[in-house]
Amino acid sequence: MNQDQLKQSVARAAIEYITPKLQADSILGVGTGSTANFFIDMLGELKDQFAGAVASSDASATRLKALGIEVLDLNSVGELVAYVDGADESNAQLALIKGGGAALTREKIVAAVAREFVCIADESKWVDVLGSFPLPVEVIPMARSYVARELVKLGGSPVYREGVVTDNGNVILDVHQLAIVDPKQLEADINQLTGVVASGLFARRGADVLLLGRAEGVETIYPK
Ligand SMILES: O=C[C@H](O)[C@H](O)[C@H](O)COP(=O)(O)O
Secondary structure, eight states: HHHHHHHHHHHHHHHHHHGGGOOOOEEEEEEOOOOHHHHHHGGGGGGGGEEEEEEHHHHHHHHHHHOOOOOGGGGGGOOOOEEEEEOSSEEOOEEEOOOOTHHHHHHHHHHHBBEEEEEEEGGGBOOOOBBOOEEEEOOOOOOGHHHHHHHHHHHEEEEEEETOOOSSSEEEEEEEEEEOOOOHHHHHHTTTSEEEEEEEEEOTTTEEEEEEEEEEEEEEEOOO
């Protein structure tokens, strides 16, 4: 199986996972990226079984609407039955690196509201120690150089993602050279830097379940 086939297999597994949890008034959180896109495309099959979705990016909102799925503002919603999204890396505690597609802040907000965070990923995303994938950090534009200097003090090597503006109008620094042995502590350290909007480290609120696509089948993994 190639990587796209693995992504499709976990998208299908997520459809099967969430179907029994959906009720006519359920609102679902929907993520961003190539794996989430496979999930969105399959979600069209279920559109009569739930009320609507909250999207973590403008791109996902557009894709959902094209399938006839109602997209709601998070402020008009009390609870999300689940949030389904991909990841760039996951460790055994289901702490994640996300934000390869620059959607990390909205993803973090939607995940925070969801009753359950269902992560879907192919096996290339499974790691012992987070940090081989450069950690994305969303930053207010005028704070970019200051935050970059502070990230160097934390041991990282930040690189400005040129030409990328987030859905929130901010910029991304991708932090290389981090071996993230204490994800919760690093998440807290980065959060308290003035000018940082959010980091792509999902450790305090990691995934509740990971559907990991392997050549031999989809493995269901809970946090260790
Ligand atoms: O900002 C993007 C998201 O965090 C994605 O969920 C993440 O980058 C994984 O994307 P993909 O499914 O395309 O590998």
